Amino acid sequence: MLIRLKLNGQLREVDTAPMRRLLDVLREELELTGTKEGCGEGECGTCTVLLDGEVVNACMVVIGQCDGRDVVTVEGLGSEAHLLPIQKTFVTEGGAQCGICTPGMLISAEALLRRNASPTDEQIREALAGNLCRCTGYERIVASVRAAALARSSGGAS
Numbered sequence: 001m002l003i004r005l006k007l008n009g010q011l012r013e014v015d016t017a018p019m020r021r022l023l024d025v026l027r028e029e030l031e032l033t034g035t036k037e038g039c040g041e042g043e044c045g046t047c048t049v050l051l052d053g054e055v056v057n058a059c060m061v062v063i064g065q066c067d068g069r070d071v072v073t074v075e076g077l078g079s080e081a082h083l084l085p086i087q088k089t090f091v092t093e094g095g096a097q098c099g100i101c102t103p104g105m106l107i108s109a110e111a112l113l114r115r116n117a118s119p120t121d122e123q124i125r126e127a128l129a130g131n132l133c134r135c136t137g138y139e140r141i142v143a144s145v146r147a148a149a150l151a152r153s154s155g156g157a158s
């Protein structure tokens with residue numbers, strides 16, 4: 001089945017079985033390997049992407065549900081030359097460690113900052129609740145999101 005979607009701002013087509021997981025199509029057919037597989041059960045948030053602006057686990061969405069829709073992966077957040085504040089602060093504040101959870105954390109954090117320019121630490125923690133990290137203890141991730149919010153409000157937004 002031919003699936004048409006807007007992927008990271010570009011119209012894309014993929015001919016695949018409509019019941020394949022979005023995660024598998026992204027990684028295997030579209031070669032966007034930034035989205036990781038963790039649990040495969042929608043519990044860890046490692047495969048988080050935006051679907052029409054909403055945070056979803058790509059392991060729980062079939063590609064047929066994406067026909068005509070907008071999908072943003074971690075590759076769509078910014079480029080190496082033009083990082084978003086959330087990407088910069090994950091580096092400067094130490095939010096990124098082993099890297100497994102980082103793509104999902106970045107997507108969830110960016111979605112929060114698009115909705116709420118000045119989130120409290122509690123709101124940050126709630127927005128990231130679906131993303132598990134085994135390295136940081138979350139403090140540096142929360143600090144990264146807080147710093148990105150400040151950078152965006154001071155004109156550092158892309």
